[in-house]
Amino acid sequence: MGDRNLEDSVTTLAWGGDNLKLIDQRKLPFEEVFVECRTALEAASAIKDMVVRGAPAIGVTAAYGVALAAIEYRGSDKKGLLEHLANSIKLLSGTRPTAVNLFWALKKMDKLIKDSKDLKPGQIRDKIISEAKKIEIEDIKINKMIGQNGLKVFLKLKKEKFSILTHCNAGALATAGYGTALGVIRKLNEENLVKKVLVDETRPYLQGARLTSWELQKEKINFFVITDNMPAYFMSKGEVDAVVVGADRIAANGDTANKIGTLGLSILAKKFGIPFFVAAPVSTIDFDTKTGESIEIEIRSEDEIRKVMGRQIVPDYMDVINPAFDVSKASNITAIITEKGPLYPPYIKSIRKVKDGGRR
Amino acid sequence: MGDRNLEDSVTTLAWGGDNLKLIDQRKLPFEEVFVECRTALEAASAIKDMVVRGAPAIGVTAAYGVALAAIEYRGSDKKGLLEHLANSIKLLSGTRPTAVNLFWALKKMDKLIKDSKDLKPGQIRDKIISEAKKIEIEDIKINKMIGQNGLKVFLKLKKEKFSILTHCNAGALATAGYGTALGVIRKLNEENLVKKVLVDETRPYLQGARLTSWELQKEKINFFVITDNMPAYFMSKGEVDAVVVGADRIAANGDTANKIGTLGLSILAKKFGIPFFVAAPVSTIDFDTKTGESIEIEIRSEDEIRKVMGRQIVPDYMDVINPAFDVSKASNITAIITEKGPLYPPYIKSIRKVKDGGRR
Numbered sequence: 203m204g205d206r207n208l209e210d211s212v213t214t215l216a217w218g219g220d221n222l223k224l225i226d227q228r229k230l231p232f233e234e235v236f237v238e239c240r241t242a243l244e245a246a247s248a249i250k251d252m253v254v255r256g257a258p259a260i261g262v263t264a265a266y267g268v269a270l271a272a273i274e275y276r277g278s279d280k281k282g283l284l285e286h287l288a289n290s291i292k293l294l295s296g297t298r299p300t301a302v303n304l305f306w307a308l309k310k311m312d313k314l315i316k317d318s319k320d321l322k323p324g325q326i327r328d329k330i331i332s333e334a335k336k337i338e339i340e341d342i343k344i345n346k347m348i349g350q351n352g353l354k355v356f357l358k359l360k361k362e363k364f365s366i367l368t369h370c371n372a373g374a375l376a377t378a379g380y381g382t383a384l385g386v387i388r389k390l391n392e393e394n395l396v397k398k399v400l401v402d403e404t405r406p407y408l409q410g411a412r413l414t415s416w417e418l419q420k421e422k423i424n425f426f427v428i429t430d431n432m433p434a435y436f437m438s439k440g441e442v443d444a445v446v447v448g449a450d451r452i453a454a455n456g457d458t459a460n461k462i463g464t465l466g467l468s469i470l471a472k473k474f475g476i477p478f479f480v481a482a483p484v485s486t487i488d489f490d491t492k493t494g495e496s497i498e499i500e501i502r503s504e505d506e507i508r509k510v511m512g513r514q515i516v517p518d519y520m521d522v523i524n525p526a527f528d529v530s531k532a533s534n535i536t537a538i539i540t541e542k543g544p545l546y547p548p549y550i551k552s553i554r555k556v557k558d559g560g561r562r
Numbered sequence: 563m564g565d566r567n568l569e570d571s572v573t574t575l576a577w578g579g580d581n582l583k584l585i586d587q588r589k590l591p592f593e594e595v596f597v598e599c600r601t602a603l604e605a606a607s608a609i610k611d612m613v614v615r616g617a618p619a620i621g622v623t624a625a626y627g628v629a630l631a632a633i634e635y636r637g638s639d640k641k642g643l644l645e646h647l648a649n650s651i652k653l654l655s656g657t658r659p660t661a662v663n664l665f666w667a668l669k670k671m672d673k674l675i676k677d678s679k680d681l682k683p684g685q686i687r688d689k690i691i692s693e694a695k696k697i698e699i700e701d702i703k704i705n706k707m708i709g710q711n712g713l714k715v716f717l718k719l720k721k722e723k724f725s726i727l728t729h730c731n732a733g734a735l736a737t738a739g740y741g742t743a744l745g746v747i748r749k750l751n752e753e754n755l756v757k758k759v760l761v762d763e764t765r766p767y768l769q770g771a772r773l774t775s776w777e778l779q780k781e782k783i784n785f786f787v788i789t790d791n792m793p794a795y796f797m798s799k800g801e802v803d804a805v806v807v808g809a810d811r812i813a814a815n816g817d818t819a820n821k822i823g824t825l826g827l828s829i830l831a832k833k834f835g836i837p838f839f840v841a842a843p844v845s846t847i848d849f850d851t852k853t854g855e856s857i858e859i860e861i862r863s864e865d866e867i868r869k870v871m872g873r874q875i876v877p878d879y880m881d882v883i884n885p886a887f888d889v890s891k892a893s894n895i896t897a898i899i900t901e902k903g904p905l906y907p908p909y910i911k912s913i914r915k916v917k918d919g920g921r922r
Binding site (some may be wrong): 515 | 591592610677693720732762763764765768771772775776779785786787788789790791793794798805814822823826829830833870871872874875876877879880883888889
């Protein structure tokens with residue numbers, strides 16, 4: 203896999219039977235190299251250090267992290283295995299606090315382990331591995347359904363072609379494949395409905411400038427990278443027909459935590475009368491969190507602000523601060539596009555309906 | 563001057579009798595080196611290449627550029643001198659289209675030259691030099707008056723201390739000294755009224771991360787550098803009491819062209835009920851431009867987006883776009899703080915009053 207070339211489609215992660223290969227997203231688009239995780243600890247570090255990022259991709263990686271924990275355990279006693287699995291789940295859950303998919307996937311694995319207590323260690327391990335694979339395969343399937351549903355939502359806007367603004371990367375790289383927000387854009391492009399995509403560079407980590415651009419280039423979709431302070435300018439010029447972003451956690455009332463900058467975009471879109479869409483799997487909805495106010499916002503390393511891909515822009519002796527996410531108010535979100543269809547306001551009702559309809 | 567150290571106060575430009583030294587703002591805060599201009603062409607290049615930037619500083623530099631043109635002319639015939647001066651003014655006016663102070667200063671020089679047609683070449687040259695000096699000295703005086711007027715405006719907000727957000731650099735470096743928006747912050751700090759300053763990094767050129775931070779550090783004012791997508795987050799947390807920015811051109815109705823990103827900030831501030839102030843000399847007001855819609859927006863080099871201080875972040879084969887300014891609507895501006903006092907809405911009236919009161 204190390205010698206993949208630019209012509210290949212995007213591979214975010216690849217399970218190798220006893221290892222998980224992750225494309226190193228810190229080095230894209232300049233180097234396409236893979237990091238190989240052979241232990242739960244290595245998977246946890248890859249999440250924490252942002253080798254892999256994006257809420258759904260973090261969920262899938264965490265599930266495989268539990269699979270690696272099951273494989274790496276050398277003992278033959280069940281008690282020891284269960285203890286090691288519990289510790290590994292704890293380790294993986296401590297990596298990043300905001301994206302709910304991490305906790306969703308780990309909870310799923312935890313339940314599976316509890317339900318399998320009467321099985322033999324080897325059977326437990328096999329069940330864990332197959333569950334992780336299932337989560338991965340389902341994620342791609344779900345994203346394609348999100349794309350389909352996104353197409354329906356866009357067709358209602360009755361425009362010939364769309365100029366779409368997106369923030370951060372909610373693409374194949376943020377998921378097991380295809381993407382959520384970029385999945386919608388991919389689907390629109392398949393139908394020849396994309397005029398252009400405006401890609402926010404998304405400081406500090408540059409997910410837009412480095413990752414979304416890389417994916418769009420591969421798909422041959424017309425795009426421009428802009429800096430994070432330019433969206434209002436292009437909106438005011440009538441150059442944005444819709445905004446589509448992903449989500450890291452959606453509260454039961456529709457408030458949505460996503461990459462820092464999304465809050466500002468949602469307010470600007472509302473001001474300019476531009477539809478603002480969140481594209482995310484139902485697993486991103488945190489039914490237990492009533493509103494966005496109680497969502498924990500991760501504060502990341504100051505170095506991410508002070509350095510841009512290793513180049514120092516703010517001296518170390520100066521103060522910086524680095525909140526990684528913000529929360530957009532439900533009232534500024536036109537629709538939340540999920541695999542179960544688009545959800546519309548009032549979200550308290552439409553989200554409750556999804557919950558009552560059962561979780562995948 | 564080349565061996566100035568960090569303890570010195572900020573020197574943006576220094577006239578040397580037959581040369582103009584400009585601190586190289588492209589290299590701050592990591593290197594404090596000066597570029598020496600000995601010809602009008604060198605001054606024009608320094609403006610175009612952003613060795614010097616900031617609307618008032620560009621105006622002063624352009625005035626000295628005309629002085630250099632007068633000095634560099636080796637002939638003794640008046641006709642040749644006047645022709646060379648006219649050509650140099652044309653050259654200087656072609657450097658950057660948005661900041662009106664450039665045209666204001668050049669117009670002032672042009673008028674002076676026309677009024678001096680009966681004098682001898684040597685006398686014309688001396689008058690030009692002394693006019694450029696006067697523009698420089700007056701700029702600092704005006705900025706201090708803006709600071710004073712800003713203090714009065716802030717005192718009306720009746721808060722003990724202020725957390726202030728600023729964008730780009732409207733400081734000593736953007737002027738002949740002291741600054742406009744940063745002049746207000748300097749004055750507030752002299753009165754011990756500053757809690758903290760939130761400094762937008764201001765991609766692509768990083769005027770906030772590199773220049774405003776550098777000035778605030780020298781003044782020992784408490785500050786944090788944030789990325790351009792974070793203001794809404796801090797506003798939503800109640801961490802911003804006011805926004806203060808400079809201006810590159812103010813239309814007769816109060817619409818204000820300023821560094822890209824200002825438009826978004828003005829909308830967000832309004833949404834969160836936060837006062838949004840523009841601090842600028844009266845020379846920034848373009849009485850001949852009715853509204854912001856007819857202000858020309860400079861589109862700068864794509865390389866500024868693709869590279870951050872030389873570090874490539876977007877490959878050359880990808881599309882980017884780089885508008886350098888945007889226009890904030892007068893309706894989102896709480897007050898325009900000038901040396902003649904704060905102007906309040908309706909700006910059509912308050913600006914007309916300044917015009918009728920005579921221009922400095």
